[in-house]
Amino acid sequence: DQQVKQNSPSLSVQEGRISILNCDYTNSMFDYFLWYKKYPAEGPTFLISISSIKDKNEDGRFTVFLNKSAKHLSLHIVPSQPGDSAVYFCAASATGGGADGLTFGKGTHLIIQP
């Protein structure tokens, strides 16, 4: 049972336009959500997070939106740059849920075209 779903394996966006990556979750206990970025042959790096008490968090070109009623979150990147080409993982956790880390989606490969 996949609790965090990223239904788009890949996404192609033109440089300078907005990239929107989507993520859905099923576990209502999740209350903290993160996005990670991963380049080939490297470990994922933390990008941005959001707590369930918020519906938006912004950090420079990156904004994460959370819709708790729909159990949906999205990552907006604007404007998209060539260096944004990477695999993006959505992850979730439940406060007090124990030490068993984060639950990740399968990732979306974002390709920024010049």
Add this chain to the structure above:
Amino acid sequence: SQTIHQWPATLVQPVGSPLSLECTVEGTSNPNLYWYRQAAGRGLQLLFYSVGIGQISSEVPQNLSASRPQDRQFILSSKKLLLSDSGFYLCAWSGLEKLFFGSGTQLSVL
């Protein structure tokens, strides 16, 4: 500052051979440590986590095992590798509600 070291970066092993991947963390004490695997076309799958020396929790039944002989050392092992063990293995530690990953090991079992 905290750093996490993982080695080797790449490894090619024949089927049936043993495996030992090592991970060490610096700059923090008593960290929660994790082994994840990213297989081709799949997400990040949690394999093992540890909350302290000698304490290992397994998330999925498999051909692999983990050990934590020291506070900041986490080892992933196998006695006999299978083809299906191929993948990108990641060690991580948790802090500030985030996971911090090592650089990963690309394991190819042939």
